[in-house]
Amino acid sequence: xxxxxxxxxxxxxxxxxxxxxxxxxxxxxxxxxxxxxxxxxxxxxxxxxxxxxxxxxxxxxxxxxxxxxxxxxxxxxxxxxxxxxxxxxxxxxxxxxxxxxxxxxxxxxxxxxxxxxxxxxxxxxxxxxxxxxxxxxxxxxxxxxxxxxxxxxxxxxxxxxxxxxxxxxxxxxxxxxxxxxxxxxxxxxxxxxxxxxxxxxxxxxxxxxxxxxxxxxxxxxxxxxxxxxxxxxxxxxxxxxxxxxxxxxxxxxxxxxxxxxxxxxxxxx
Numbered sequence: 512x513x514x515x516x517x518x519x520x521x522x523x524x525x526x527x528x529x530x531x532x533x534x535x536x537x538x539x540x541x542x543x544x545x546x547x548x549x550x551x552x553x554x555x556x557x558x559x560x561x562x563x564x565x566x567x568x569x570x571x572x573x574x575x576x577x578x579x580x581x582x583x584x585x586x587x588x589x590x591x592x593x594x595x596x597x598x599x600x601x602x603x604x605x606x607x608x609x610x611x612x613x614x615x616x617x618x619x620x621x622x623x624x625x626x627x628x629x630x631x632x633x634x635x636x637x638x639x640x641x642x643x644x645x646x647x648x649x650x651x652x653x654x655x656x657x658x659x660x661x662x663x664x665x666x667x668x669x670x671x672x673x674x675x676x677x678x679x680x681x682x683x684x685x686x687x688x689x690x691x692x693x694x695x696x697x698x699x700x701x702x703x704x705x706x707x708x709x710x711x712x713x714x715x716x717x718x719x720x721x722x723x724x725x726x727x728x729x730x731x732x733x734x735x736x737x738x739x740x741x742x743x744x745x746x747x748x749x750x751x752x753x754x755x756x757x758x759x760x761x762x763x764x765x766x767x768x769x770x771x772x773x774x775x776x777x778x779x780x
Contacts, residue, residue, distance in 0.1 A: 514562040515607035515718060518658060519586075520598050520649055521550045523571040524615035524624040525665030527685040527702045531692045532624065535572070545699060546571070547578045549612050549664065549685075552703035554583040556710030563714065566606070570598040571613075596768070597775040598645065599652045606658040608718050609650075610710065613685075614665040617644025622668035623688045628778035634736045634758070636774060639726055644669075647676050650723050652771040659721035661713035664706055666694060679721050681709045727767045734761045735777045746780045 523529055523546045534542050550567055557563050565586040569577045574592045582588060589601040596602070602609065616622030618635050619642065627636045627644050636643055638651075646669065650660040663673060664683040673680065685702045686694040713719070737743045740757040747754035753761040762773045 514564055515714065516564045516566065516605055517557050517714065518599075518602045518606045518609045518653070519550055519553055519565065519567045520570050520609065520611045520614075521546060521567055521577060522598075522611070522613040522615065522645070523576060525613040525669065525685055527696045527699050529613075530623055530686075530694050530696070543576050543578050544581060546576055546613055547581045548699065548703060549706060550577065550586075551581070551583045552706040553610055553612055553662065553664075553710040554586050556707035557714050558583075558585065559707065560711040560714050561716065566601040568598060568601045593779075596652060596771065598649050599771075602653050602656050602658050604656055606653070606656060608661045608714060608721075609653045609658045610662040610713070611646050611649055611660060612662075612664050612706070614646050614663055614669055615644070616666070616669045616672050616688075617642055617647075620644070620668055620672050621688060622666050622672070623686065623694050624691065625668075628774065632737055632739070632742050632780060633778055634738050636736075637734045638770070639732050643676075643725075644672065646673060647723075647725060648771060648774060650677060651725055651727055651767050654723050654727070655767040655771075660723065661719070661721045662706075662710055664702075676724050677721065678724060679719070681713045683709050730763055730765050731767060731770045732761065732763045733770050733774060734759055735774065737780075742780050746777055749776075 568589040594600045616625045662681045666688045668688045686696040736759045
């Protein structure tokens with residue numbers, strides 16, 4: 512049997528022990544290694560079950576967080592940016608399954624460090640009127656390539672957010688949210704053991720079905736509400752963008768990848 516290709520989108524806010532972006536300056540090496548080891552746990556789980564090609568996308572901030580010398584040697588790393596398709600760069604039509612490790616909730620859902628793509632500029636994002644976060648959008652983008660999201664890790668609020676959108680996706684809780692910058696954190700060893708076990712289950716033969724309950728057939732209407740009106744003013748200068756309110760822009764397309772690219776670009780204004 513041909514070895515499957517597994518794609519891992521790696522973020523940092525959902526890693527156990529990470530509760531504040533200030534840690535990136537105060538505990539730089541520790542948090543980078545923690546992110547790397549959560550990813551390694553997923554890789555080890557996959558490879559314990561079957562041979563696989565693994566591609567990891569470093570998706571946080573400047574996208575140079577994972578300590579490449581400590582990354583599992585059988586994985587390839589997509590690093591740096593900007594790059595096409597942002598957090599899902601590295602997925603293609605030959606990718607069999609996707610993971611999202613260290614993920615976080617959308618704004619307003621109560622999770623640790625909640626945001627969608629940009630905490631500084633974007634207040635919320637909707638698809639066809641429904642609020643969505645990074646995990647849903649990444650899952651939509653991967654699904655456009657035929658790649659289901661099989662595993663997500665993050666806090667307990669994110670698990671609740673995804674319950675209806677990714678009902679069959681495996682989930683590992685890394686911590687219990689207490690506020691925007693506080694959580695009851697599970698020990699990393701315990702978390703990584705569970706990640707490895709769940710990753711192995713997610714790619715067991717045959718790879719299971721992991722439906723995405725988002726309406727992406729036909730026209731997809733996306734909106735971005737910014738924190739500031741002048742950000743919307745700048746974004747509305749792009750061709751094809753509708754300014755709906757002083758702080759909200761909209762875009763419509765029947766191509767999920769085009770919508771995904773619009774939202775990634777909207778976060779850079």
